[in-house]
Amino acid sequence: MSTRHGMGGRTGGSARSRSRTSAVRKAPARVTAMCGIVGYVGPRQAEQVVIGGLRRMEYRGYDSAGIAVVTDAGLVIAKKAGKLANLTAELADHPLPPSSQGIGHTRWATHGGPTDGNAHPHASASGRVAVVHNGIIENFAALRAELQAEGVTCISETDTEIAAHLIGRELDRGSALADTMRTVCLRLEGAFTLVAVDALTPDRIVAARRNSPLVVGVGDGEMFVASDVAAFIEYTREAVELGQDQVVEVTPDGYVVTTFSGEPADSRPYHIDWDLSAAEKGGYDWFMRKEIFEQPRAVADTLLGRLDSEGRLVLDEIRIDDAELRRVDKIVIVACGTAFYAGLVAKYAIEHWTRVPCEVEIASEFRYRDPIITPTTLVVTISQSGETADTLMAIRHAREQHAKVIAICNTNGATIPRESDAVIYTHAGPEIGVASTKGFTTQVVACYLLGLYLAQVKGTKYGDEIRELLEEMDELPEKMQRVLDRVDTYAALAQDFIDRKSVLFLGRHVGYPVALEGALKLKELSYLHAEGFPAGELKHGPIALVEPGLPVFAIVPPQGRDQLHDKVVSNIQEVRARGALTVVLAEEGDEEVVPYADVLIELPRVSTLFQPLVAVIPLQFFACELATLLGHDVDQPRNLAKSVTVE
């Protein structure tokens, strides 16, 4: 059942007593969230804009949703555990009153279960203010104790509710909403985006951010705030990027940005270079499938405009001078998930082209092992969203050690590029499917551009060699398209493997991270046991898993690299001799693999280092197709979120 708050908690009473019981029974819990936030003020019906915005942010992952609108009779809040459809069904039964000011939220619970009561928005004790929140308020226990000592009763298990009470308390003391937000933010520790509406302050929304995304959408006589521009792209393509520790007050006609202490603050307006169609499925059943097919275009966009008039490579924002880059004697790539695998691919190219040692590290492990970082270490961070908390914390640690940080990112103005010394944007357009696809291929390409840029600056490659490699990269979109032209083969494979419980992926050199990524896609989408291994490691353990009928995908290097190629062919024979069903990805015309392939997937001819860009596509498509056949939600796989803004 939903919880609705009128002014003075008119309709909130019963929900309060129910939640109080559970709060007493359970140990203090706190909410950490990877949420979608949206706020609207303007002439349209707030409910329609807010729910539409939440729908466009569903991909971020969530397990409850809620909305608050300001009406003449006060605040009205509706919130439901589960998918947005639960909330919209509730709203269909009990429509919200008309309103021109509203906020909404999709919450991902990790502490304090995904219940109606824990869903956002949360109201202050008087019911005057409603708050939505993304992040963690780390000192919430002390703040809650302070509020409880004053007689405030907390009805949920969340930290967010504390912020609502603190804001409500300040407002009741006569402060204005924006002043209140600033005062409260100064008392909060941790990561948060907070958005608040006050029933007694019509026509405005106040929002604040620290370590968590927030962007303002500037319309004509209407304004938006959101975690992600997708929430308002339908209405405006003009956005404003907020900085760290800033508060914004929006009214239909404008916005004012200040620091937490109230000084005027700079914010960066920008134009969003994609439109509504990019955020819609465009006839595909899944965003993921659409994004798989978008890869040739996305990679072409990553490569676009990278040469200056003298044919030298230029990157988006490099605020590190050449002399400093020349001194770099170690590169460390930090990233999570698929971005980490893109980094693993990049290592081979970067070391080969620059002769600088390159480590690749899972971001969540990085700072805990006391990594050796010096001022001549270059840290490269890869993040599609630019908001992944583990990655953000890793680069902060690196910068504290005086390393320079270059971000490879797909999201303009996100926190990670903002906090880096240089940025290469992948320009892939929005990626909405939780499982990354065009994110991966464009990250690999951006890493390659970085590798070549460093080689240019350091002089480890001649200009003509760099141009030759760039020319070959320019041909990649067309080659990727040829792989996509054969998707029927991969779809048929999914049909054949529908009853399998386990799948292995093997590769060597850059084929190894492709194997890891193929396995990850299958785990994420099909919930199957899938593992990727370096093919050479097979005999040191994984071969014990091979039994008759086990599907084993093998990525075979191009034939030019004979030793590497032949070794993988031997590995394929090893598993096949033990009854495995081999699916072999090899370049066109590779006759040597034919006798050992139960299924042969032909790839266009490319150099070894570029092979991941064509080899990963069949694996992505296979996972998408198998999950579809199994009846899974491909765009929002269970337990996963697109943007993981908690550590």
Ligand code: G6P
């Ligand atoms: C989550 C997503 C993955 C993604 C990873 C890193 O786990 O589900 O698809 O690869 O985060 O995300 P990032 O935005 O930093 O690339």
